[in-house]
Amino acid sequence: MNHLIILPIIWPLLVALLTLLPPFDRSLLLRRYLSVGGSVVLLVFSVLLAIQSTNSPAQLYQLGNWAAPFGISLLLDQVSSLMLCLTAVLAVASSLYASSGEDEGGFFFHSLLHFQLMGINGAFLTADLFNLFVFFEVLLIASYSLLIHGGGKAKTKAAVHYVILNLVGSALFLFALALIYGASGTLNMLDLGAKVATLSDTQLQLLQAAVALLLVVFGLKAAVMPLHFWLGSAYSSVTPAVAALFAIMTKVGIYSLLRVFAMVLQDAGFVASWVFPVLWWTGLLTIVMGVLGVLASEDLRKIASYLVVVSVGTLVAMLSLGTPESVQALLYYLVHSTLATAALFLLADLIAHQRGKAGDRLVNGRKIVQPVLLGSAFIVVALSIVGMPPFSGFIGKLLLLQAVPQGEAILWYWSALLGSSLLLLIALSRAGSILFWQVAGADTEARMAGGRRGTALVLLVLASPLLSLFAGPLTDWCQAAAVQLQTIVNISPGAL
Numbered sequence: 475m476n477h478l479i480i481l482p483i484i485w486p487l488l489v490a491l492l493t494l495l496p497p498f499d500r501s502l503l504l505r506r507y508l509s510v511g512g513s514v515v516l517l518v519f520s521v522l523l524a525i526q527s528t529n530s531p532a533q534l535y536q537l538g539n540w541a542a543p544f545g546i547s548l549l550l551d552q553v554s555s556l557m558l559c560l561t562a563v564l565a566v567a568s569s570l571y572a573s574s575g576e577d578e579g580g581f582f583f584h585s586l587l588h589f590q591l592m593g594i595n596g597a598f599l600t601a602d603l604f605n606l607f608v609f610f611e612v613l614l615i616a617s618y619s620l621l622i623h624g625g626g627k628a629k630t631k632a633a634v635h636y637v638i639l640n641l642v643g644s645a646l647f648l649f650a651l652a653l654i655y656g657a658s659g660t661l662n663m664l665d666l667g668a669k670v671a672t673l674s675d676t677q678l679q680l681l682q683a684a685v686a687l688l689l690v691v692f693g694l695k696a697a698v699m700p701l702h703f704w705l706g707s708a709y710s711s712v713t714p715a716v717a718a719l720f721a722i723m724t725k726v727g728i729y730s731l732l733r734v735f736a737m738v739l740q741d742a743g744f745v746a747s748w749v750f751p752v753l754w755w756t757g758l759l760t761i762v763m764g765v766l767g768v769l770a771s772e773d774l775r776k777i778a779s780y781l782v783v784v785s786v787g788t789l790v791a792m793l794s795l796g797t798p799e800s801v802q803a804l805l806y807y808l809v810h811s812t813l814a815t816a817a818l819f820l821l822a823d824l825i826a827h828q829r830g831k832a833g834d835r836l837v838n839g840r841k842i843v844q845p846v847l848l849g850s851a852f853i854v855v856a857l858s859i860v861g862m863p864p865f866s867g868f869i870g871k872l873l874l875l876q877a878v879p880q881g882e883a884i885l886w887y888w889s890a891l892l893g894s895s896l897l898l899l900i901a902l903s904r905a906g907s908i909l910f911w912q913v914a915g916a917d918t919e920a921r922m923a924g925g926r927r928g929t930a931l932v933l934l935v936l937a938s939p940l941l942s943l944f945a946g947p948l949t950d951w952c953q954a955a956a957v958q959l960q961t962i963v964n965i966s967p968g969a970l
Contacts, residue, residue, distance in 0.1 A: 476533060476535060477535075478519065478522060478523060478526065479523065479533065479535040479548050479550045479599065480535060480537070480548060480599075481519045482516060482519055482520060482523070482558050482562075482595040482598075482599065483548075483592055483595050483596045483599065485512065485515065485516055485519060486512070486516060486588040486589070486591040486592040486595065487588070487589070487592045489508060489509065489512035489584075489588045490584075490585045490586075490587075490588035490589045490592065491585075492508060493505045493508055493509065493584045493585045493588070494582075494585055502577070502578070505577075505584045506569075506573040506577065506584070508584070509569045509572075509573065509584035509587065509588065510566070510569045510570050510573055512569075512588060513562065513565040513566040513568075513569045513570075513591075514566055516562045516565055516591065517559070517562035517563065517565070517566055519558075519562075520555065520558040520559040520561070520562040521559060521562075523550060523555045523558060524552075524555040524556065524558070524559050526550070526555075527550055527551055527552045527554075527555040528552065528555075528951065528954075531958075532549060532550065532551040532958060532962050533549070533550045533551075534547055534548070534549055534550075534601060534664075535547065535548040535549075535550065542601070542662055542664065542665065543660050543661075543662030543664070543665035546602060546605055547600070547601035547602055547662060547664075548599045548600060548601060549599065549600070549601035549663070549664075549962075550599065551955070551958050551959065551962060552951065552954060552955030552958055552959075553729075553732070553733075553805065553955045553956075553958070553959050554598045554599055556805060556809070556951075556952075556955060557598040557725070557729055558595055558598055558599070560722065560725075560808075560809055560812060560813070561591065561594050561595060561598070561722050563813070563933070563934075563937070564718060564719050564721065564722055564812070564813075564816055565587075565591050565719065566930075566933065567715075567718055567816065567820070567930040567931075567933050567934050568587065568715040568716070568718045568719040568816075568930070569584070569587060569715070570926045570929060570930040570933075571714065571715040571718065571820055571926065571927055571930035571931075572584075572587070572713070572715035572716075573926050574925065574926040574927045576713050576714065576715050577715075579623050579713070580623050582619065583620075583623055586616045586619050586620050586623075587616075587620065587719070589612065589613075589615075589616040590612075590613050590616035590617055590620065590719070592609075592612060592613075593609045593610070593611075593612030593613025593614070593615075593616060594609075594613050594722060594723075594726060596608070596609030596612065596613075597609040597610060597613065597726050597729070597730070598726075598729060601662060601663050601664060602661055602662050602663065603651055603654065603661040603662075603663060603666070603734075604651055604661045606730065607644070607647050607648065607651060610644070610647065610695070610726075611644060613723070613726070614640050614644070617636075617720070617723065618633065618636070618637055620712065620716045620719075621633045621636060621708060621711075621712055621716070623712070623713055623716060626711070628707070628711040629711045629712065631707070631711075632704075632707045632708045632711045632712075633708075635704050635707070635708070636704055636708045639694060639701075639704050640694070643690070643691050643694045643695065646687050646690055646691050647687070647688075647691045649684075649687055650684040650685075650687035650688045650691065651684075653680050653681070653683055653684035653687070654666065654680075654681060654684045656680055657673060657677040657678070657680035657681045657684065658670075658673060658677065658681065663733070663734075663737070663738045664738075664962070666738055666739075667737065667738045667739070667740075667741070670738075670739060670741050670742045671741055678742075678744070681742070682744050685739070685744070685745075685749060688734060689749065689752065689753075692727045692730045692731045692734075693727070693756070694727070695723070695724065695726055695727030695730065696724045696725075696726075696727025696728050696730075696731065696786050696790065697724050697727070697760075697782065697783055697786050698727075698756050698757070698760050698786060698787070698790055699756055699759045699760040699762075699763045699783075699787070702760060702763060702764070702783050702786070705724070705779055705780075705782060705783060706767055706776060706779045706780055706783075708720075708779075709775075709778070709779035709782065709819075710773070710775040710776045710778075710779045714819050714820050714822065714823035715820075715930075717775070717778070717779075717816075717819035718816040718817075718819045718820055718930075718934070719816075721782060721812050721813075721815045721816040721819065722812055722816075724782055724785075724786050725789075725808055725812055727786075728786065728789050728790065728793070728804075728808065731753070731790070731793055732793055732801070732804070732959070733959075735749060735750075735753075735793070735796075736793065736796060736801060736959060736960060737959050737960065737962055740796070740960060745796075746796070750794040750795075750796055751794070752794075753790050753791070753793060753794035754791055754794040754795075754883075756787075756790065757787045757788070757789070757790035757791025757792070757793070757794060758787065758791050758886060758887070758890050759787070760783060760784075760786055760787025760790060760791075761784055761787035761788055761791070761890045761891070761894050762787075762890070762894075763783065763787075764780050764781070764782075764783030764784035764785075764786070764787055764894075765780075765784055765893075765894045765897050765898065767779075767780030767783060768780045768781060768784065768897070768898060768901045769897060769900075769901050771836075771901075772835055772836055773822075773833065773834045773835045773836060774818070774821075774822035774825060774826075774834040774836075774905060774909065775819065775822045775823075775826075775834055777818075777822075777901065777902070777905060778815055778818040778819050778822055781811075781814075781815050781818065781859060781898070782811075782815050784894060784898070785807075785808075785811035785812075785815065787890075788807065788811070788874065788891065788894075789804055789807065789808055789811075791887060791890070792804045792807070792874055792877065792887075795877065795878065795879065795883070797877065797879070798953065798956040798957050798960060799876070799877040799953075799956075800877040800878075801952075801955075801956035801959060801960075802873065802877070802949065802952045802953040802955075802956045803870070803873035803874045803876070803877040803952075804874075805952040805955060805956065806866075806869070806870050806873055806941075806945075806948060806949055806952050807870035807871070807873065807874055809941065809948075810858070810866040810867055810869075810870045810937075810938065810941055811859075811867075811870070813934055813937040813938070813941075814855055814858050814859050814866075814867065814934075814937075814938060815859075816934050817851070817855050817931065817934035817935050817937070818855050818859070820927075820930060820931045820934065821848065821851055821852060821855060821931060821935075822834045824844075824848055824927060824931065825842060825848055825852075825909055828840070828842045828843045828844065828848070829842060829909070834909070836904070836905055836908045836909070837908070837912075838908075838912045838913065838914035839909070839912075839913070839914065840913065840914070841913045842909070842910060845910060847928070848910075849906075849910050851931060851932075851935045852906055852909075852910070853906070854935050854938055854939070855935060855938070856902040856903075856906060858938040859898060859902065860895050860898050860899045860902060861895045862899075864939075864942050865938045865939060865942055866937070866938045866939075866941035866942045866945070867938070868942075869941070869942055869945045869949075871891060871895065873949065874887075874891060875887075875888060875891065
């Protein structure tokens with residue numbers, strides 16, 4: 475069963491390669507079956523790993539049987555298995571939705587989709603900072619091509635900005651790794667965590683310089699203010715299935731911040747003295763900038779894009795508290811917000827294709843052909859995002875509020891979270907009333923939300939009530955994951 479750990483990386487790679495080989499290279503239908511089927515199998519693997527991580531302590535997998543810290547190591551714990559399951563759910567929905575016609579814009583769509591899944595899963599499983607960089611590059615190279623899938627001026631412009639910024643981020647990441655290795659002599663996460671307390675003052679200074687670079691790199695990946703400005707145009711210009719999968723991309727940055735600062739460097743004094751305060755204030759400012767973006771948005775895709783920014787700010791500020799309670803709330807809210815925004819991207823596309831030329835812009839348009847289905851889905855997603863009971867957003871925000879310790883932090887975080895919820899309620903109410911009630915013109919031919927599109931949408935929309943229904947076991951599981959995360963570093967890298 476230990477070899478199961480590497481399958482979330484190997485399996486998407488095999489699926490991606492198979493789509494390029496006969497007979498799949500000659501048939502789009504076969505590529506669709508392989509892609510969707512491969513995503514379902516990936517979900518099965520991820521669930522099995524989640525079960526495995528629940529019933530046992532953290533597990534270290536050594537590739538080639540080379541012992542840590544010299545070999546390539548993969549680490550499976552409850553946090554990484556949760557992220558794998560979340561990614562697999564998005565993969566099923568994205569591949570299914572794309573198979574309804576979105577994949578016709580390019581031959582390599584399904585290959586790129588699974589190459590990106592390989593990079594994302596590798597980033598969640600790696601126990602080595604250099605291999606985190608490698609998997610970042612794998613997922614980014616795939617995302618560059620997926621971003622311009624189907625062509626178009628808006629996509630090309632967004633892609634240029636996205637590529638340039640991430641190339642700069644990759645260069646900074648390499649500089650940070652060089653500094654970390656020079657200071658500690660290792661890039662293995664567990665080994666680095668064990669050595670932090672033994673570093674000299676000069677070595678700690680080098681490590682702090684590397685940490686400052688990592689904050690920029692991970693902040694760029696997560697779209698933390700002021701490094702968030704690329705996200706609105708990038709996410710709103712891509713095809714809906716890609717946008718739904720991209721909902722997990724910023725969470726890779728959040729996960730990296732969590733893994734490095736809440737696990738690896740938790741015993742470093744400078745993390746509490748200046749790293750967490752930086753994350754706290756940038757997180758709060760990111761919430762403000764995201765809400766302003768939502769209020770200023772002129773179409774539903776842009777609203778969904780800036781909602782991603784709001785969720786990033788909420789998570790980063792919570793991460794900076796550095797307690798098991800904050801990590802527990804973070805994990806639950808991360809799952810909720812990712813699935814809710816992914817559902818909104820798919821919903822925006824279906825609404826756009828039923829309103830004629832108006833699309834998903836907040837202007838008068840043709841009557842929506844399926845108002846009950848799409849309207850119900852919009853209400854569930856909007857209320858969940860705002861945080862209204864009985865949906866998962868309410869439970870997630872309640873956990874966030876309860877995790878804030880007594881003191882000045884309550885005033886700032888409660889004000890930001892509750893104030894943003896009120897403004898998001900206003901923005902989404904306005905969007906819904908325009909899209910569904912302000913009708914102009916006659917009915918026209920529309921893309922119906924049935925079959926694969928409808929199934930993908932329902933899969934993501936139902937996630938919110940399901941997260942509420944099973945909130946008790948899930949929050950307990952997140953609590954255990956938070957405790958496990960902060961105790962792994964006390965274990966020798968060779969003892970797992």
